[in-house]
Amino acid sequence: MKYIAEEILKPVKNIAGGINLPHFKNTADSVATPLPDPKTVVMPLKQHIGAALEPTVAVTDKVFVGTLIADSESPMSAPLHSSVSGTVKEITEVKMPSGEKVKAIVIESDGSATQAEPNIPTINSAEDIVKAARNAGLVGLGGAGFPTHIKLAPAVNDNIDTLIINAAECEPYITSDYRTCMDDYDDVFDGIYLLKKYFNFKNIIIAVEADKPLAIRKLCDIASDRQDTINAVKVMKLKKTYPQGAEKFLVYTTTGKMIPPGKLPSDVGCVVMNITSIAALNRYIRTGMPLVSKRITVDGNGITNPQNLIVPIGTPIINVLEFCGYNENLTKILYGGPMMGLAVSDITSPVLKQNNAILALCENQNVKSTPCIKCGRCLRHCPVNLTPAFVNAALKRQDNEKLAVLNINQCIECGSCAYVCPASIPLTQVMRTAKSILRRNSNVK
Ligand code: SF4
Numbered sequence: 111m112k113y114i115a116e117e118i119l120k121p122v123k124n125i126a127g128g129i130n131l132p133h134f135k136n137t138a139d140s141v142a143t144p145l146p147d148p149k150t151v152v153m154p155l156k157q158h159i160g161a162a163l164e165p166t167v168a169v170t171d172k173v174f175v176g177t178l179i180a181d182s183e184s185p186m187s188a189p190l191h192s193s194v195s196g197t198v199k200e201i202t203e204v205k206m207p208s209g210e211k212v213k214a215i216v217i218e219s220d221g222s223a224t225q226a227e228p229n230i231p232t233i234n235s236a237e238d239i240v241k242a243a244r245n246a247g248l249v250g251l252g253g254a255g256f257p258t259h260i261k262l263a264p265a266v267n268d269n270i271d272t273l274i275i276n277a278a279e280c281e282p283y284i285t286s287d288y289r290t291c292m293d294d295y296d297d298v299f300d301g302i303y304l305l306k307k308y309f310n311f312k313n314i315i316i317a318v319e320a321d322k323p324l325a326i327r328k329l330c331d332i333a334s335d336r337q338d339t340i341n342a343v344k345v346m347k348l349k350k351t352y353p354q355g356a357e358k359f360l361v362y363t364t365t366g367k368m369i370p371p372g373k374l375p376s377d378v379g380c381v382v383m384n385i386t387s388i389a390a391l392n393r394y395i396r397t398g399m400p401l402v403s404k405r406i407t408v409d410g411n412g413i414t415n416p417q418n419l420i421v422p423i424g425t426p427i428i429n430v431l432e433f434c435g436y437n438e439n440l441t442k443i444l445y446g447g448p449m450m451g452l453a454v455s456d457i458t459s460p461v462l463k464q465n466n467a468i469l470a471l472c473e474n475q476n477v478k479s480t481p482c483i484k485c486g487r488c489l490r491h492c493p494v495n496l497t498p499a500f501v502n503a504a505l506k507r508q509d510n511e512k513l514a515v516l517n518i519n520q521c522i523e524c525g526s527c528a529y530v531c532p533a534s535i536p537l538t539q540v541m542r543t544a545k546s547i548l549r550r551n552s553n554v555k
């Protein structure tokens with residue numbers, strides 16, 4: 111049985127605001143090439159939202175691909191495994207893109223890529239899957255880095271009946287999730303059916319933006335070939351709007367449910383998983399190999415040969431740039447896409463678990479901001495109805511009372527306001543600064 115067009119779901123709701131971006135998906139046809147192991151990998155001990163890890167290895171220890179090298183007793187954490195075989199050379203400190211300094215384990219590769227003894231988990235319950243997600247060191251691979259086992263845990267007992275698989279990939283350039291749809295569909299669907307077997311998911315929706323018709327077709331064909339009797343897995347074609355893939359909006363567009371401020375998808379009966387995360391979970395359950403490498407898109411006008419690569423986690427970015435070729439006059443390197451990506455200040459910084467792209471750009475550095483012309487575009491395009499122009503004005507006046515009533519903490523730093531501003535005011539940075547002032551003020555009280 112093949113899907114007919116009517117069986118592709120339409121969004122229940124559409125997000126207000128947002129923007130229509132050029133997609134620049136130059137690497138869509140690039141099947142990922144494995145990057146050769148670098149001489150050394152640098153493994154920061156905090157590649158997730160939550161507590162930093164502590165090393166479980168010491169300098170001079172021998173490790174293999176998949177050896178546990180760091181863990182934490184805090185539930186809000188994800189263990190870390192070596193991505194190469196070799197020797198622990200150093201335990202040092204590195205600066206993360208957020209500015210935070212964290213411990214890092216530096217491993218010298220022996221070039222043999224010898225794998226650790228696989229530890230294939232036995233799955234007989236939802237709890238076993240949650241445990242497997244943690245043991246695999248899995249985090250949200252779409253960029254967020256939220257530990258996967260924490261996402262899944264409420265669904266073990268609670269009344270959570272909807273699993274949303276996020277394949278929106280709405281940022282320009284990035285095609286790593288697209289390649290998961292096209293190349294790793296067996297792991298995606300085996301993972302989905304495994305979750306369906308042990309959790310209470312009645313509705314399973316794979317959400318893809320309309321600009322990926324081949325992925326929609328592929329997923330529909332596989333879904334229809336592998337239908338269960340209650341026809342549970344559906345593919346939804348989302349309108350192409352940025353930032354559609356943000357968790358809060360995805361829940362709204364796929365189910366019509368609004369997540370209240372400060373709450374999670376589980377509070378409205380949903381779990382949202384990135385499509386590459388579900389494939390990685392199934393791969394771990396199938397092979398026992400934890401998360402040690404990532405598919406990343408390498409693109410931008412500073413890259414000679416844009417492409418998708420499979421990269422050992424911890425690989426220095428310079429190795430990635432040298433493999434793809436790059437312009438010596440780069441002005442900006444980003445972890446992630448042009449809208450929400452974080453600037454990399456040092457080209458020896460490592461590729462992290464949650465990275466899905468490295469973007470290298472040569473940009474005009476002479477763009478100057480001009481005064482606000484009160485056009486209102488930033489207000490109209492903000493998907494969470496904030497007022498960036500007012501925040502900018504209050505910040506300039508140092509009016510902290512006004513800042514406190516502008517709902518600044520709802521900002522998801524999507525960059526839509528800065529993108530549409532004709533005065534080139536760096537509004538995303540304005541929102542970040544305002545947030546940190548509010549945080550500081552609330553700590554002082
Ligand atoms: S960065 Fe924040 S304020 Fe600007 S559009 Fe996005 S959510 Fe709204």
Ligand code: SF4
Pocket residue numbers: 481482483484485486487488489498499502530531532533534535
């Ligand atoms: S988009 Fe820019 S110029 Fe227009 S109101 Fe907002 S801050 Fe002012």
